[in-house]
């Protein structure tokens with residue numbers, strides 16, 4: 001049987017120790033079968049177990065193998081499109097409900113970390129950095145918008161103030177969100193998996209769902225076993241492949257790359273990011289970075305449409321890092337890896353039901369650390385019969401990619417080129 005290991009990332013190299021988990025080799029019965037042990041699957045499982053359901057999680061590789069164990073670790077509030085765009089798309093009533101939920105994911109993460117004592121280097125404070133006057137104007141309106149929905153831990157920063165939190169001379173200003181922050185993402189996923197098991201949930205690794213038999217009592221098949229369930233939650237996101245053709249048709253996996261330096265030492269690390277906040281810039285194709293617990297710089301950026309793995313990740317990302325921090329020119333890169341997130345045309349998540357008993361959430365299009373934790377809660381509510389918040393997401397429009405699966409990659413790349421050109425020209 002295939003044994004898929006973690007990619008060679010800094011996170012895998014610094015993961016907390018975990019017990020081996022078996023592959024499914026029998027037939028089991030459960031209330032809910034969750035497909036995928038990333039944040040969406042684990043958060044759903046945890047909320048459902050807390051509500052008294054029995055839960056079986058099937059993971060094709062290992063817990064946190066996908067984006068949840070490879071990401072930049074940035075706790076970014078709200079969605080990949082902001083609430084004003086949602087308001088224009090679906091009207092004020094639904095936007096109000098979605099706006100109220102926009103800051104809940106970060107709170108869920110902090111509650112999980114505290115309740116289950118998860119060791120994942122949680123730090124408070126995230127910075128959005130503006131490279132142009134237009135981006136600064138956007139941050140000012142974003143602050144007003146977020147405050148309308150009760151989110152108040154925000155500070156606008158001018159050019160002088162932002163230099164106090166990040167030693168980079170590219171920025172005209174920024175916004176600090178003290179309810180943002182950062183985590184070791186794989187250790188968060190591993191801690192959540194341990195919490196699932198502490199409540200009696202079962203997690204099978206190296207156990208891909210290869211077929212879902214739909215109907216009143218769905219059955220999920222793996223190469224050597226099957227799970228009979230009352231409900232199924234599909235949480236495979238960018239790694240799902242063609243298991244559920246309806247979901248593949250309206251989304252596109254995209255790769256983004258991350259590098260990690262050698263340990264910088266206290267002094268150099270503190271000179272770059274004195275308060276240890278994480279930073280992302282406001283470009284359409286954005287750069288994001290932060291320090292790790294052992295004072296390395298993790299730097300990510302770039303997008304590969306269609307999720308082909310680039311041959312030399314360091315060659316793509318190191319120049320971006322040196323543009324922000326030329327003082328790191330002699331620093332060695334210890335790790336470089338790629339991971340896939342799932343893009344939707346609207347850049348809003350796709351949430352819904354297939355038939356009566358198969359639920360899904362996918363496609364948060366880049367910013368997913370907080371949303372996926374909220375999604376787990378909202379999916380669990382829906383399975384318990386409280387679907388108001390689920391419906392608010394499910395009613396967001398889902399669009400197929402223009403050009404279908406053949407042409408979605410070149411079409412999206414042209415779109416991204418256009419937006420990044422606008423960023424570079426400052427309009």
Ligand SMILES: Cc1cc2nc3c(=O)[nH]c(=O)nc-3n(C[C@H](O)[C@H](O)[C@H](O)COP(=O)(O)OP(=O)(O)OC[C@H]3O[C@@H](n4cnc5c(N)ncnc54)[C@H](O)[C@@H]3O)c2cc1C
Nearest residue numbers: 036038039040060066067068071072074209236339368369
């Ligand atoms: C490199 C990178 C950096 C990022 N940085 C940030 C960031 O800093 N902040 C932020 O907010 N967001 C970030 N994101 C996005 C964020 O990580 C994702 O949105 C989020 O982790 C998605 O979680 P998920 O559980 O939906 O999917 P995933 O974490 O991808 O989990 C899906 C899981 O399902 C499994 N699976 C798939 N198919 C099957 C099957 N048939 N059977 C069983 N299991 C299956 C996969 O193996 C995988 O483990 C980043 C993404 C990437 C790739």
